[in-house]
Amino acid sequence: xxxxxxxxxxxxxxxxxxxxxxxxxxxxxxxxxxxxxxxxxxxxxxxxxxxxxxxxxxxxxxxxxxxxxxxxxxxxxxxxxxxxxxxxxxxxxxxxxxxxxxxxxxxxxxxxx
Amino acid sequence: xxxxxxxxxxxxxxxxxxxxxxxxxxxxxxxxxxxxxxxxxxxxxxxxxxxxxxxxxxxxxxxxxxxxxxxxxxxxxxxxxxxxxxxxxxxxxxxxxxxxxxxxxxxxxxxxxx
Numbered sequence: 001x002x003x004x005x006x007x008x009x010x011x012x013x014x015x016x017x018x019x020x021x022x023x024x025x026x027x028x029x030x031x032x033x034x035x036x037x038x039x040x041x042x043x044x045x046x047x048x049x050x051x052x053x054x055x056x057x058x059x060x061x062x063x064x065x066x067x068x069x070x071x072x073x074x075x076x077x078x079x080x081x082x083x084x085x086x087x088x089x090x091x092x093x094x095x096x097x098x099x100x101x102x103x104x105x106x107x108x109x110x111x112x113x
Numbered sequence: 114x115x116x117x118x119x120x121x122x123x124x125x126x127x128x129x130x131x132x133x134x135x136x137x138x139x140x141x142x143x144x145x146x147x148x149x150x151x152x153x154x155x156x157x158x159x160x161x162x163x164x165x166x167x168x169x170x171x172x173x174x175x176x177x178x179x180x181x182x183x184x185x186x187x188x189x190x191x192x193x194x195x196x197x198x199x200x201x202x203x204x205x206x207x208x209x210x211x212x213x214x215x216x217x218x219x220x221x222x223x224x225x226x227x
Contacts, residue, residue: 006155034216043203043218044156045115089155093216099144099207100169101216103155 003027004092006104013111019077021107023090026071030092034101035064035075038087047088048075080111116140117206117219125225126194134189134222136204142217144168145187147179148203150221156203162187191224199226 005024013019025033031052036044050057050064050073057064063076077084090104116139126132138145144163148156158171162181176192185206191198201221 036218043115043117043201043220045218046215049215091155099216100146100158100161100171101148101156101205102158105155106153 003102004090004104006090006107008107009105010108011110013080013109015080015082015111015113017080017111019075019080019084019109019111021075021088021090021109022072023074023104024070024072025092025102027092027094027102028071029094030102032093032095033064033066033073034091034093035062036089036091036103038089038106044089077109080109082111082113085109085111115217115219117204117217119202119204119219119222121222122220123223123225125227128194128196128226130194131190131192132194132224134191134202134204134224136187136189136206136219138185138187138204138206139217142206142208143185144207145181145185146205146207146216147187147189148205148218149173150201150203152200159189194226196226199224 034049035047037047038044048062061078066073087106087108089106091101118137146161147159150156160170161168165181178190180188203221204219207216
């Protein structure tokens with residue numbers, strides 16, 4: 001059972017465009033939703049994260065939108081750059097207890113110059 | 114840099130062998146988790162250690178085992194290696210009990226089983 005569903009699987013965007021990646025979750029016990037960026041051969045790096053009591057969080061060109069009632073959240077990358085080309089993973093976790101991260105399957109983003 | 118270091122970075126083992134992977138957590142972090150990331154997939158939770166005790170386990174067989182030491186470094190041991198164990202193994206450290214706690218990943222250990 002996949003608890004976090006991520007789409008699209010791959011995304012190609014032109015430089016300067018907006019990249020949008022969507023995730024949906026099932027477990028309402030999740031209370032923290034981080035996004036990770038992973039370059040080839042590297043470990044995932046935390047990009048931005050949100051709590052469910054906030055509808056939007058922005059850090060630089062990266063914005064998370066969160067819809068608690070729909071159990072959906074999305075990552076928007078504004079003014080996408082070739083250096084943003086990487087695989088992006090959404091994740092969800094229940095803080096306390098084992099704090100196990102449940103990841104989506106990832107979105108491979110390619111930003112063309 | 115996340116302050117989480119893993120070794121070795123790459124290794125090749127033969128089916129049926131045993132492997133030990135090591136992780137040094139970020140200073141001050143008392144929780145370490147291990148994840149398996151198959152090629153083209155998201156990381157899958159293997160288990161977590163908190164203050165040297167296992168504190169949650171994912172859907173992995175008992176031949177996957179671990180240790181956490183008093184200095185919060187950790188080991189992942191895999192016995193009777195199978196071809197499907199070929200993957201990137203990631204260590205993640207965090208500070209338990211802090212809401213909005215950031216979980217930091219190391220660069221991973223690439224394991225190839227032949």
